[in-house]
Amino acid sequence: MCLLAEVGGKNIDFYQLIDYSFNSILIVEQEGEIIYCNKAFVELLDFFTSNEVIQKNLLSFVSPEFHVFCKQQLKNVIEKKEIAGRGEKKMIRRDGTLIDVELMVVPFNMKGKVLAQLIIQDISSRKIAEKRLKDQEKLASIGQIAAGIAHEVKNPLTAVKGFLQLYQEDHSHPYLMTINEELDRALDTIKNLLQVSKPDLQDEPFVQINVCKEIKSMLFLFQDRLYSVEVEIDLKDSEKTIKGKKNLFIKAFYNLMTNALEAIEGEGNIKIEHYYKDGCNHIIISDTGIGIPEEKIHILGTPFFTSKSEGTGLGLTQVFTTVQEHGGNIAVQSVLGKGTTFHIQIPVT
Ligand SMILES: Nc1ncnc2c1ncn2[C@@H]1O[C@H](COP(=O)(O)OP(=O)(O)OP(=O)(O)O)[C@@H](O)[C@H]1O
Numbered sequence: 154m155c156l157l158a159e160v161g162g163k164n165i166d167f168y169q170l171i172d173y174s175f176n177s178i179l180i181v182e183q184e185g186e187i188i189y190c191n192k193a194f195v196e197l198l199d200f201f202t203s204n205e206v207i208q209k210n211l212l213s214f215v216s217p218e219f220h221v222f223c224k225q226q227l228k229n230v231i232e233k234k235e236i237a238g239r240g241e242k243k244m245i246r247r248d249g250t251l252i253d254v255e256l257m258v259v260p261f262n263m264k265g266k267v268l269a270q271l272i273i274q275d276i277s278s279r280k281i282a283e284k285r286l287k288d289q290e291k292l293a294s295i296g297q298i299a300a301g302i303a304h305e306v307k308n309p310l311t312a313v314k315g316f317l318q319l320y321q322e323d324h325s326h327p328y329l330m331t332i333n334e335e336l337d338r339a340l341d342t343i344k345n346l347l348q349v350s351k352p353d354l355q356d357e358p359f360v361q362i363n364v365c366k367e368i369k370s371m372l373f374l375f376q377d378r379l380y381s382v383e384v385e386i387d388l389k390d391s392e393k394t395i396k397g398k399k400n401l402f403i404k405a406f407y408n409l410m411t412n413a414l415e416a417i418e419g420e421g422n423i424k425i426e427h428y429y430k431d432g433c434n435h436i437i438i439s440d441t442g443i444g445i446p447e448e449k450i451h452i453l454g455t456p457f458f459t460s461k462s463e464g465t466g467l468g469l470t471q472v473f474t475t476v477q478e479h480g481g482n483i484a485v486q487s488v489l490g491k492g493t494t495f496h497i498q499i500p501v502t
């Protein structure tokens with residue numbers, strides 16, 4: 154199709170301009186029926202052709218919580234010829250997943266009839282970046298508070314330990330050993346907390362890390378614990394290295410692997426995958442363990458969150474802070490009783 158209009162003495166094909174626009178564009182009737190969509194919209198929702206979209210109702214592609222609002226906007230735009238300013242919504246892709254979009258609705262005149270033109274922008278990357286920043290801020294402030302308390306507690310505890318040792322030189326009592334052990338445990342926890350809550354204080358240099366190599370050597374540490382658990386490894390693109398603090402990474406893998414093992418009661422499987430895609434190294438650790446309740450997933454990484462009687466709740470804090478310090482991202486998926494998957498992406502620099 155061709156829709157020529159003269160602009161500045163030149164004939165411009167406006168149809169092509171809209172059909173290949175970077176933003177998604179739709180023309181919609183008042184009841185929501187889509188009568189036109191451009192290529193960007195088809196791609197946005199992961200369809201193959203515009204035929205899968207045209208004549209469908211707009212609302213079938215919009216997340217239900219926005220239906221009332223969308224209907225009202227269409228009514229205002231078509232009946233009152235008002236422009237509906239930018240607003241954030243969620244649309245539904247072909248596979249049922251949601252995508253964050255920014256949407257503007259303006260009146261569109263077609264042969265004397267007023268319709269609505271929707272201009273839609275994909276803001277999913279911006280949303281992910283915003284969420285990451287929020288998580289980082291949350292973790293940083295919790296980390297700072299925890300580190301502050303840890304500092305305050307560490308000094309008196311160290312003093313108590315010193316005096317206890319002096320006292321033990323010429324006194325003995327059966328309780329003294331237990332007191333000493335408990336003090337050591339408390340000091341260890343504090344030391345760990347100080348380490349994980351302020352990882353950038355650790356002046357480990359940034360080096361090239363061969364993730365696959367480190368994963369393989371880290372697995373040796375678990376040899377004696379793998380009798381009832383089968384570990385499958387699928388490490389692709391092993392030549393792709395990342396730049397970072399090697400010891401922090403080894404510790405993070407160790408913490409993830411420990412959690413996976415601890416989640417499996419009896420027999421089970423752990424799968425470790427590595428591949429390179431879109432400028433990032435992807436590391437996926439999945440287990441067939443007990444899983445994590447949905448309402449707990451968003452607090453993973455918060456210091457001291459633990460469901461284990463002997464746990465300190467600092468393992469994942471170390472993992473999250475390490476990944477974030479290296480500009481990466483972590484996604485967790487879990488089904489109770491079925492297992493958990495940690496998907497880490499680290500940009501290759
Ligand atoms: N793979 C997993 N499967 C099921 N639950 C998990 C998994 N990984 C983490 N969790 C949950 O997250 C909590 C926090 O994990 P985290 O590693 O931070 O602490 P922890 O394992 O309890 O103690 P530690 O500090 O000794 O590692 C765990 O107690 C557990 O409830």
Ligand SMILES: [Mg+2]
Nearest residue numbers: 411412468469
């Ligand atoms: Mg742990």
